[in-house]
Amino acid sequence: MTATSNILVVGIGGQGVMTATEILAEAAIALGHDAKKTEVAGMAQRGGVVSSHLRFGPRVLSPQIAPGEADVLLAFEAAEGLRWQHMLRPGAIALVNNSRFVPPVVELGLFDYPDDPVGQMKAVGTHVVAFDATTIALDLGDIRLGNTVMLGAIADHLPFPADSLLACVLKRFEKKGARMVDLNQKAFAAGRAAVGAVEAVTA
Amino acid sequence: MAAVMPAPAASRHLMSGNEAVARAVWEAGVKVAAAYPGTPSTEMLEVISTYPDIYAEWSVNEKVSLEVAIGAAYAGSRAFCCMKHVGMNVASDALMTLTLTGVVGGLVIAIADDVGLSSSQNEQDSRYWGRFAHVPVFEPADSQEAYEMTLAAFELSEQFQVPVILRMTTRINHVKALVTVGERLVRVGPGFKKDPARYVMVPGNAGKRIPLMFKRDGELRALAEQSPLNLIEPGSDRRVGFVTSGPAYMHVKEAFPNAPVLKLGFSWPVPFDKCRELAALVDQVVIVEEVEPLVETELKAQGLKVLGKEIMPLQGELAPAVIKPIIARLLGENVPDSMSPAVAAQVFPRPPTMCVACPHLGVYYTLSQVRNLNISGDIGCYTLGAGHPWQAMDTCVSMGASMGIALGMDKGRGEADKDKRIVAVIGDSTFLHMGMQGLLDMVYNKANVTVLLLDNRAVGMTGGQDNPGNGRDIYGEEAPRIDFVNLVKALGVKEERVHKVNPYELPVLFKTIREEVKVPDVSVIITDQPCVLIKDYHKLKPYEVLDDKCTGCGNCLDVGCPAIHVTRRGKEVKASGREVELAFVRIESSVCTGCGLCVQPCAPDAIQHYAPVSPIKLVKSGEVLA
Numbered sequence: 001m002t003a004t005s006n007i008l009v010v011g012i013g014g015q016g017v018m019t020a021t022e023i024l025a026e027a028a029i030a031l032g033h034d035a036k037k038t039e040v041a042g043m044a045q046r047g048g049v050v051s052s053h054l055r056f057g058p059r060v061l062s063p064q065i066a067p068g069e070a071d072v073l074l075a076f077e078a079a080e081g082l083r084w085q086h087m088l089r090p091g092a093i094a095l096v097n098n099s100r101f102v103p104p105v106v107e108l109g110l111f112d113y114p115d116d117p118v119g120q121m122k123a124v125g126t127h128v129v130a131f132d133a134t135t136i137a138l139d140l141g142d143i144r145l146g147n148t149v150m151l152g153a154i155a156d157h158l159p160f161p162a163d164s165l166l167a168c169v170l171k172r173f174e175k176k177g178a179r180m181v182d183l184n185q186k187a188f189a190a191g192r193a194a195v196g197a198v199e200a201v202t203a
Numbered sequence: 204m205a206a207v208m209p210a211p212a213a214s215r216h217l218m219s220g221n222e223a224v225a226r227a228v229w230e231a232g233v234k235v236a237a238a239y240p241g242t243p244s245t246e247m248l249e250v251i252s253t254y255p256d257i258y259a260e261w262s263v264n265e266k267v268s269l270e271v272a273i274g275a276a277y278a279g280s281r282a283f284c285c286m287k288h289v290g291m292n293v294a295s296d297a298l299m300t301l302t303l304t305g306v307v308g309g310l311v312i313a314i315a316d317d318v319g320l321s322s323s324q325n326e327q328d329s330r331y332w333g334r335f336a337h338v339p340v341f342e343p344a345d346s347q348e349a350y351e352m353t354l355a356a357f358e359l360s361e362q363f364q365v366p367v368i369l370r371m372t373t374r375i376n377h378v379k380a381l382v383t384v385g386e387r388l389v390r391v392g393p394g395f396k397k398d399p400a401r402y403v404m405v406p407g408n409a410g411k412r413i414p415l416m417f418k419r420d421g422e423l424r425a426l427a428e429q430s431p432l433n434l435i436e437p438g439s440d441r442r443v444g445f446v447t448s449g450p451a452y453m454h455v456k457e458a459f460p461n462a463p464v465l466k467l468g469f470s471w472p473v474p475f476d477k478c479r480e481l482a483a484l485v486d487q488v489v490i491v492e493e494v495e496p497l498v499e500t501e502l503k504a505q506g507l508k509v510l511g512k513e514i515m516p517l518q519g520e521l522a523p524a525v526i527k528p529i530i531a532r533l534l535g536e537n538v539p540d541s542m543s544p545a546v547a548a549q550v551f552p553r554p555p556t557m558c559v560a561c562p563h564l565g566v567y568y569t570l571s572q573v574r575n576l577n578i579s580g581d582i583g584c585y586t587l588g589a590g591h592p593w594q595a596m597d598t599c600v601s602m603g604a605s606m607g608i609a610l611g612m613d614k615g616r617g618e619a620d621k622d623k624r625i626v627a628v629i630g631d632s633t634f635l636h637m638g639m640q641g642l643l644d645m646v647y648n649k650a651n652v653t654v655l656l657l658d659n660r661a662v663g664m665t666g667g668q669d670n671p672g673n674g675r676d677i678y679g680e681e682a683p684r685i686d687f688v689n690l691v692k693a694l695g696v697k698e699e700r701v702h703k704v705n706p707y708e709l710p711v712l713f714k715t716i717r718e719e720v721k722v723p724d725v726s727v728i729i730t731d732q733p734c735v736l737i738k739d740y741h742k743l744k745p746y747e748v749l750d751d752k753c754t755g756c757g758n759c760l761d762v763g764c765p766a767i768h769v770t771r772r773g774k775e776v777k778a779s780g781r782e783v784e785l786a787f788v789r790i791e792s793s794v795c796t797g798c799g800l801c802v803q804p805c806a807p808d809a810i811q812h813y814a815p816v817s818p819i820k821l822v823k824s825g826e827v828l829a
Binding site for chain 1: 518
């Protein structure tokens with residue numbers, strides 16, 4: 001990676017994209033980096049597109065990641081991964097939750113949801129690791145754990161140790177009791193394992 | 204929000220520009236802070252309200268918020284108000300005379316420009332208020348600067364007895380970056396000292412203040428020339444030098460780390476000599492500013508040879524990826540491929556949607572079923588009613604405009620519209636902000652308009668802030684609650700023309716709208732169910748679709764609830780020979796909150812309460828009850 005790391009986190013308003021990016025930023029800062037996090041989120045609460053940019057390094061100037069310069073794309077939804085793949089630099093990795101969130105404009109028949117968004121990404125040469133974070137979260141008992149599953153997924157694709165990120169995740173849940181800490185620890189591990197398993201197959 | 208223990212001095216935090224300003228407002232010893240919510244400014248006051256020893260309020264509109272701040276500043280206390288760019292249009296009447304009286308306690312106005320229109324009806328450049336009102340403008344380039352410049356703005360405000368504008372943009376307000384915070388200043392104001400020649404702006408008094416304002420302009424310009432906020436970084440590549448401000452400075456530094464740059468932090472009045480100093484260093488000067496050519500125009504008027512909007516975009520956000528190819532072309536360099544924007548995949552749009560079970564769904568479904576309407580709309584979540592599937596809003600201009608525009612559509616109707624019914628749709632907070640006057644005007648001028656006043660007890664679009672309609676203040680504490688029925692009656696709407704309707708009862712709403720649009724008078728139909736995102740909303744038992752009963756008619760999809768999903772599509776040829784599209788659906792029961800809107804248009808009664816598979820069965824006299 002270059003001196004400044006560029007992490008792009010994308011999804012839909014209400015999925016926890018901005019919180020996930022903030023935790024990533026906290027982890028970078030805890031390790032002594034300068035960091036800037038930005039998104040346009042005015043109407044995102046209403047199920048719109050959210051893209052959250054995190055840049056960190058010795059000193060960060062512009063908060064925006066330029067197209068073709070993201071080091072990692074973390075997508076909370078399949079079609080959103082496809083929407084933002086052009087932001088990746090050549091050879092960079094996309095970690096994609098392949099569960100689908102179909103908007104009303106598609107249900108009304110005005111637009112089509114792509115048949116195979118992950119396949120489309122791979123077809124243009126993007127290095128994609130797809131996994132089902134939603135099902136992993138539901139299996140652990142709560143769909144809201146999806147956010148931590150996603151953070152687990154990116155943990156081995158950062159220029160710092162996964163445990164630094166895990167510590168920042170768990171800090172958020174300390175006040176909510178031992179059970180929440182335990183569940184999030186499991187969700188983080190499950191996200192890491194899911195990406196690791198896909199990579200082991202494709203390696 | 205309850206007061207929290209503020210973070211200790213000298214500690215470093217990841218803060219948005221809004222949070223950084225809020226912290227600085229508290230540290231500056233501000234006594235009064237007021238605002239009306241508006242993206243991207245909202246969080247400033249929300250955060251201020253969590254600090255101790257400072258009075259914060261949601262005002263009914265931006266003009267009132269500025270007037271509250273003016274009163275506190277006249278009384279000698281430090282005061283703050285903030286707003287989005289369009290809010291300053293509303294508050295400007297007060298600003299244009301405030302500049303004559305000046306202030307005693309420091310007064311800072313933070314204006315958040317939504318450059319790129321993430322959540323606004325237009326794009327404006329608020330720096331012009333500095334020129335128009337002859338007040339200084341500061342432009343931070345990140346959170347740390349937003350914090351420092353807020354503190355500096357209070358000092359300058361008191362030094363010159365002038366309000367100071369802090370011009371921010373979405374990329375400052377909402378970007379989180381590291382900020383080192385400080386101590387709170389304990390400040391005791393002198394109290395209000397009567398001085399009619401200064402505070403009573405009748406012509407005789409105001410005329411004497413105008414020369415003082417122009418004198419101050421000159422002094423401020425001289426100060427801007429010397430200010431450490433206006434800094435030349437000499438650089439080493441002298442082919443192009445940049446004059447820039449706000450977030451654009453960061454983009455320029457990122458794109459051209461070796462270029463000479465004049466960073467304007469104290470950007471109005473423009474320090475001409477500083478600009479000449481930069482021009483002397485370089486072959487050519489390029490002005491990089493969001494949005495309008497304000498500095499550029501000023502410098503050209505001074506006879507400086509500079510480039511600006513001839514090559515830079517007049518609309519939207521700048522970024523390194525925008526600036527780099529422009530400068531490469533200017534220098535006659537090839538634009539390498541890596542600078543051309545990568546091609547994005549074609550993916551369906553994902554516009555913002557109304558929430559599952561939103562009470563507005565009932566309103567727009569009903570409006571979409573009534574024919575022959577021209578619908579004058581307003582600003583809030585309910586502006587989404589202009590979109591699919593309802594397409595039940597025909598205009599949206601400014602806060603409260605639905606009222607006046609409806610009246611004008613009524614009075615100005617042409618032959619083609621003579622049978623059209625005119626409807627205005629406005630939310631509770633927008634109505635209190637600037638709609639009441641328009642309704643009064645309609646009554647006074649005998650309009651033929653039906654008003655739908657959507658009272659969801661919150662400023663929904665900006666995150667559910669409190670307002671006089673919901674009986675809570677910014678701290679979540681009980682406050683006097685306005686009664687909309689009495690309010691509209693007091694504005695002159697006849698008692699028999701005022702109706703309060705539950706928007707989830709579609710037949711009642713439909714009947715009420717259809718009857719009222721036929722009456723040639725001003726009617727007001729108030730819907731009274733809360734926003735689903737606030738604590739007043741109570742979830743009910745969710746629904747599901749019985750697959751074997753669904754006929755694919757698609758009526759439920761016309762409600763527009765995002766919990767309804769199509770499972771399969773088909774075609775059917777009717778007896779008449781007409782082919783109709785079928786859409787069989789399911790309800791995402793995990794997010795359904797049981798509002799029952801979709802149940803009402805469902806022809807085959809296929810939507811029933813969700814019955815989760817349960818191992819427990821109640822058995823009584825041999826019958827399975829559950």
